[in-house]
Amino acid sequence: MADYSTQELMIIAAAREIRDGEIVFVGMRLPITAYGVARMTHAPNAVGMFEGGVVRYAPAAETLYTMCDPANQRNAAWTTGLLQVMGHLQARKVDAGFIGGAEIDRFGNINTSYIGDPAEPKVKLPGSGGAADIAAMSKRLIAIMNHEKRRLVERVDYVTSPGFLEGGSSRADAGLPDGGPSAVITDKAILRPDAQGELLLSSVHPGHSAEEVRENTGWDLKFAPDMSETPAPSAEELAALHQIDRDGFWR
């Protein structure tokens, strides 16, 4: 039996997507923990941004309920406004951004707005927040999702946050800069895009099979030529995570 949980593996896989010295748009919960692990292991000089107007070097030690909690303000690198922080996105200074979503499709487009027809929605989801801006303007996007057929779909009902749109040159044709999802980390696998922007199965988490991943994906998921098993967390990575997650929330 592995000595780590699925969520811990996802956090560590997300942490590995952050490179040293990068400016990262961090989200709550799983991504903020991943940012903390990256800072403590291979990326001690990463900078974390929060759209409300907070920038941090070291993440807050306390459990945060929102990015604007007092504990995230104290000892911040910068507390300022939304435009000052999100302006870094449009100015192309942000290397990587994390977002989640209700639905993602074959070309990495993400929906957090409407399930069904937007004019007569079956489910009204909360909307973009800053997700559309982060997806459009980060140099790399890392999406975190649960791997379910109803979430990984052929085509999203509404593109809140653009990935590679219809694939091929369509992202560039829409006027978007280079970027788009570089990794979709699920509880079963990691998907990465090919040159056309189609998400392929890149690695399967230990304990899962490629067939199982395909069965839980809403499109005909192809295998990447170099498909592998997601490396298990190292002792160093797990030690860093345990130091952050003292209460064992993610275990």
Place this chain on the structure above:
Amino acid sequence: MTDKTTTLSDAIASLVRDSDKVVLGAALETAIPFAATYELIRQGKRDLNMIAPISDASTDMLIGAGCVGAITGAWVGNVSGGLGHNYRRAAEKGIPNKIVINDYSNFSVGMALFAAAYGMPYAPVRSILGSGIAENPTFKKAQNPFAEKDEPVVLVPPLKPDVTILAVQRADRGGNCHFWGSNGLCQEAGLAAERVIIVANEIVDDSVIASDPSRILVPGFRVDAVCEVPAGTHPSPLTGRWLRDSAFFNDYHARSRDVDGFKAWLDEWVFDPGSPEAYTEKLGSRLDELRIKGEQLAAPANYAAE
């Protein structure tokens, strides 16, 4: 200095009209003047057009209470619970009334407020290209006239709130207010607005605000009313003053799942207390646990000129 202090009830009655475009809190998950949310509901305001990046569950409450005709913003929900049940009922079933949804992203709603604050005819935005948000019928697509090859941009019209209601840590009687910590779009929303109401955690002597003019969020000459409501941001946090009452948001999320539950919640927390003072009294010792008691002071800044 003109004394602009008043009760929150009087400020809302005299400065917020039905069908107004309203910003209520613009710092995302912090400094949301929920006391004003409750007062708008008690006074039965109707057809408000709520402009917001994220005001946690405040907008969901106003929708459920029938105060809202349109959403002009990026996100409506409940940060602790995710979905906003009242937003869902209104958008999916027209309960309690149909609402118009003008989709923005956080950055584009910010740029639209920025454009209004500084008199720009529109704001060119790139960060919603490729998103369904760019299809908002009030926006226009154009090409960057300075680029040598095609470079699409989305032109977003200025968003000018009739009223902006902001919460701050402290203000003087003239409405000059200090704010610290992340402020989201509070400054843009304050400067863009026709009228401004400040909900202050504390009213302080003029000399306190004057001692540090760089910390002013909105200057008093742009403020119409300032109201002292010590727990006016509950259940949202306020840097240096209040922690977030996450249990309150969770309870709201659970109880607003159906209409009857939401109405009972409204009676308990909005109509029965009837005033900010009675709401504070009802919270009782719960507030003591949320009050920040520690001190971590900033270094003084020297403004001497001699």
